[in-house]
Amino acid sequence: MTASWEELAANKKRAQAESIPKEWLINTPPDSQLNVSKVPLECGLLSEREVEITELKDVDVLLQRLAASDYSAVEVTTAFYKRAIVAHQLTNCLTEIFIDRALAWARELDESLKKNGKPKGPLHGLPISLKDQLCIEGLDTTMGYISWIGKPASKNAVLVDILLEAGAVPFVRTNVPQTLMWPETFNLIFGRTTNPYNRSLTSGGSSGGEGALIALGGSILGVGSDVGGSVRIPAAFNGLYGLRPSYNRIPYQDAVNSMEGQESIYSVFGPLSPRMSGIKAFTKAVIDSEPWRRDPVAIRKAWDEKAYQLEEHGNGQNLVFGILWDDDWVVPHPPVKRALQRTKDALLKAGHKTVDWKALKHGDIYAVGGAIWAADGGKDFDTTCAPTGEPLISTMLPSSTEDTPEPPAFRQRAKKTAYELWQIHKQKRALRKEYLDSWEATKSVTGTGRPIDAIISPVAPWAPPPHGKNTSAAYTLIWNTLDYAACVFPVTTVNPAIDVVAPPHDFKNKDDQATYELYDPEVFKGAPVGLQVVGRPQEEEAVIALTEIVAAALKGLPE
Template structure:
């Protein structure tokens, strides 16, 4: 626990929190050596040089591989947990991603699980012995719960959040709590409590946000499976920036009880909780382990929708002579901010692979009024004029971080809304959702588009076989941005407004000097100008290139199966040619 007194300045409180963090790191045994003072920009390779071979082997295993070895007794939970504690401790020193480690509690839990396995000869549950990292603002009984606000440091969670209880029932171990930004409303992770969490592939770039501590920790393999939250891109941004898998599920599928945040109770834009993972299978394991426990029995607002398993229930995609087929809409550009060259390179190369397969059909998916979507969602984010956010910061006199200034002060749509104004915007949200559904239905078919209103008749479902199954699109207008520069949310918040599930995946490619600036480009608007001027291939060197797959609401399982098929067909992850190779770049 962090000891706070009423007369402490915000700097004193931050120092107390950082001292507590250092104390938890010091409890990891054997003690992790300090990294060299002169660090390279890319620190991804350092753990393999500073940690033992056994620790590296365990921590670089996938979720599914570790679970298999734990379930068959080839590894003990204590071995696995200790390995991840070691690597997470090092990760904290390299990229500043940890709010606190839990070595004593984690090893006690691991010992308990190992005794259970020895006694019964079987695992306790589907996640038996697996370490899972947790974003700090998810309540953990007896631990600090500050959600990135200095004035909230010292608040202690009275109980575990429901999602932690369910994961615990499934047999996991909680060992690390990760950083988040001031306000929880940044696409990067910086706070006045812990400072800035950086990207392990290039420490001049952001890890993303608001689940950026999770992203950085998984990126450097200090975790294989972690919990993030998402209201505008907060799972997908960190997943993309570190080349991970990250799922923003449809709303009301996973429990939110026990989370700390401002504006609790607001229902016009609903946050979600979901997984970040080093493997796609890890995403599926996470979702299934939770939904199989019927969380709607404990949190009644959740949808009572069992997890659909394609293995036991057959493919969720359409079939042609027992072969899975897929129609993919290709949205390269939202017509507001043009993606940087590396993103378009990855889109082009994946598209080329997909178009060569007879079981996959690709069609252009034009954007539909994405600027209107941002107007609606950015107006609804802070219906109280951001007063709760500002009060939480003013309570300690902590200064606003640059991206807090951006989203709260420079966002022209932030104002205190009357109840009728909230109702009006909510109606506009619903009208936009209906128009976008008509737009989706029309792409690649001869159905009427969104402008036709009531012209779409119910008998048009005969064209359903021609409709797009999923959308392939960028996660952002570039790879991980430089610090304090993640100002465009449109490629992720779009799907929050629509409440569509969205799944980020790594392409295996990375930014390099060959991704040249587009010369002579004339920006469309100020946001586009900002993004265009941000790009220099030297700035983004080594940044992973990730993409996003989007599905219809409550088709989360179908979305995962679609990515499984895309991965198989395209041979993901791609591999960059070796330095000096004469082969063309992917």
């Protein structure tokens, strides 16, 4: 007798629970304790040395200590694994748990270092968490679909092989929403991932498991993916850094995905980390591996050190940033506005300049992106769910008693013929040309002889909202559609004493009004607020360097 989808999901979840060593279970706080960010340090599971290891936030420092044998790869992997399991018990952030395999990889690295006297590669001994898309031979990659349970991968994704060869230790995979096409994280196998700073709020999506895990110190470097904001939203909502590279800079070969064959707005893999050192270390290591030799669509573009040194951007001196205060569609909440102002103040104090950036046809660009995603009429999702009869999730709300909002544009079904889709592609190219011209035209206002060096933009109009309320990815989708590289950086947290409700304004549309009405300072209290540095296509090195400059400027500005 064929098992029902409910039985398949329950069996998979049970197997996950059984893969956790009993001695790593903790007394979890009650659901009423919303902020669990300090629990990993207070639960008593980690030894003093394991706390020391996992409290390191700088990837470069950890790599130096591993290379010098101050720490072994086995003890670092064990420490982060234990803390990851604690994070999972608090926020439900993991999917696949494979302790024995990870420790075996770590032991091989320790033996290699002892034998050869040098690290295996640039990421030697570094535990790295992976979104549940990156296939590892012999493990399921369900991506939130019950239909993909019991179908272990026959080989690693190319990116996994590259990371292993660089000396990294993949050690957990992290939770995602069914279909990936949600800016929140919930599926019918593993359930909902929550935000460690306030478990009544979302951790974002679709890389929400990565965001929650890294925020709790259960990983120092993770890999997410981003087709409309799925790296940047979890990074911002969890107080992290996160890079959205341009199309095909990081290899995607042999990973799984939604809407495969949709190649107008590519999904891209990108890193999340508590410090920029992790973002740079990952990106450089992967690019230095020459991924174009293994992935036929990976761009043949080596790491550009001159770009990282900002040769085209005044060598990092007297930079000019455009500030996108709103997208002319939805006005951001008070804490997001404060984050923008704080970043502007920090840049001015550091000797740089800002100009206001006016949104150019963002509504049109959003519509184009949504139309491309919906062009199959939802057939990809339906086809994947069909074998087990699992329902297609239609809302991220935790209770069916709540009013279900209208599906966001990226969830709506609007089937197009091939010819109709081509016309949308033509429109997208025309919009990209208009945006390019607009950027170039800023030469007349910067005073440097060059256009603005980057844009500072919200990641969302709000800090992480309650579950089911993160109904827009507009502030991130814009840059996916234009293919602009973008990197998130943390700025502040919501402070009800400062971030009071603003007086009503003339609402631009119903989305703007709904956004205004969503804000309650007490609901969002303590939630992280991040922004993004936006550069131009294939400008990852410069965007990393520019984000480092912005982060340093913010550290120099007192609260």
